[in-house]
Amino acid sequence: MTAAASLQTFSARPAAPTGAARAAAVSPSDLLSLARSRTTDDRQRLLLALAAMCDATPPQGQVSPVMGEIFMALAAQAEHDIRRCLSESLASAEWAPPALINMLALDDIEIARPIIARSPLLQDRDLLKILVEATLEHHIEVARRPRLSGVVADAVIDAAEPATMTALASNRTAEISEDGLRRLVEQSRRIAALRAPLTRHPRLNDVLAGQLYSWVGQALRQAISERFRVDDASVGEAIDAAVLSVGPQRTPSVSVDEPNVAEREEMERRLVAKLQSAGQLRAGFLIRAIREKRLTLFEHGLATLGGFSVAQVRSAVMRSSPDALCLACNAVGIDRAVLPAVLDEVRKLTDGWPGKTQGANWAQMTLSPAAAAQEFRALIGAA
Structure with a gap:
């Protein structure tokens, strides 16, 4: 959706703040008077009018630093509905000020969602910052982002948050490495929600399919068998051997799905190292x-x-x-x-x-x- 279209949509909403509802009608000649005004409504109208003008005639590259500071100052004072409208307008814009895009990406999830999903200006370091500073809902949106890089995908896996890893496993365009996919399959032993998306994942190979096959239900086993040649007898023998090797030593209070402590600590060490190298720790x-x-x-x-x-x-x-x-x-x-x-x-x-x-x-x-x-x-x- 373009900024001009967003302005028209926003102006049609009955509940929109006064002033913002008339933003679409602002002409370039009115911008000076809006800039001189100190009222909240006029500042919000100015913000949306500037976005509409830039969207109608995109600048070459990014907007000037001065214009970027104006956007930041106005957006910081804008109401929730105005910021949401602005986020929709700027989600696909290549000219938007990067600082403004990052600010909106860390805003309430309703505002941040389109920015995280579509903005071409968000870099890996920005996405890693969201994983550190924002909410679980923000993390899930990062994991769903199309064509997510391997660096950010690894950070999601390192964090070992079930909901975020499940969103990543469902993201067919994410650049998940073979090692990253292996770690997701290992996590699926304790996180049942990972199993179905991993079964359908395009990068799943024969070896990982065999590992996944050993702890999924019958319906998912059939789906795996349709894609890969899995030897039921070999899988059964492997499971029996694993049970016999740990069974006599395991106490009833320990769950078979309990994550390995050393493995979790190693994942946390990796996460810290990645954040440090990205300057986000x-x-x-x-x-x-x-x-x-x-x-x-x-x-x-x-x-x-x-x-x-x-x-x-x-x-x-x-x-x-x-x-x-x-x-x-x-x-x-x-x-x-x-x-x-x-x-x-x-x-x-x-x-x-x-x-x-x-x-x-x-x-x-x-x-x-x-x-x-x-x-x-x-x-x-x-x-």
């Missing part, structure tokens, strides 16, 4: 990880962002005083205001560590990040 990611009860992801992220070893971070976690962990958090930019909540979440996952034999030395949080990192290494080294 930040303190906010660590806070989110610990709030989601993902301690090993928090530890790997803290170690990578601070330039520490994972062993040093885990040593700080298991100390009788929280001082070392506070220093590490300070070194990576975690604000003092949220640090008590971070400590509480860590303690819930570690049976009370770091201990409370001494209260945290909050004076350490006034150190610069570099000084805090140096103090952390000295403290851990002294131990």
Whole structure:
């Protein structure tokens, strides 16, 4: 949908804000008076009118930096319905300011969805940022994006979020590598929703089909058999051998679908490494990880962002005083205001560590990040 068409559609909505409903009628001669106005309605009309003009006569390449700043300033003040209309208008535009596109991609999901799905201006680094900073609904839209690159597909798999991986498995145009597809098939052992889309995936090969065949239902087995030659006897023998090898040692409380701890930690390490290489690993990611009860992801992220070893971070976690962990958090930019909540979440996952034999030395949080990192290494080294 073009910006002009969006304006006409938007102007026909009874519930549209006053002023925005008349945006389609704005002529170039009215733009100056709209720019001089300070009212919210006029600023919204100006925003949509500028978008319509640029869409009708696209600039060569991107709009000028000044025009980009005008778009950003106006969009930041616009109401939800205006931003949604703008998002639909700019979703396919090649001339739109990249900063505006990124802002809309991180907005409410109703606003972000068309941008994530269609904008040619979103780069891999932008999509990785969405995976770090936005909601699960945003992550699902990223996984559904047509012709998704292998770098972003790997990041989706590394995060191991069932709904996002299922969306990726259903995306026939995503550039999923053979290793990535293998990891999805392995995840399908515990995530039933992955099995059906993987059964139909165009990149599924004989080897992966045989692996998938061993834990899907009868209907999906038939679908696999129609595409591949699968030896039922060989599959049955493999399953029996696996059961016999672990059966006597397995306790009833352990589920056969329980993900391997070492495998999950390796996936989290890969995710952290990818975010770091893309420049998207930040303190906010660590806070989110610990709030989601993902301690090993928090530890790997803290170690990578601070330039520490994972062993040093885990040593700080298991100390009788929280001082070392506070220093590490300070070194990576975690604000003092949220640090008590971070400590509480860590303690819930570690049976009370770091201990409370001494209260945290909050004076350490006034150190610069570099000084805090140096103090952390000295403290851990002294131990």
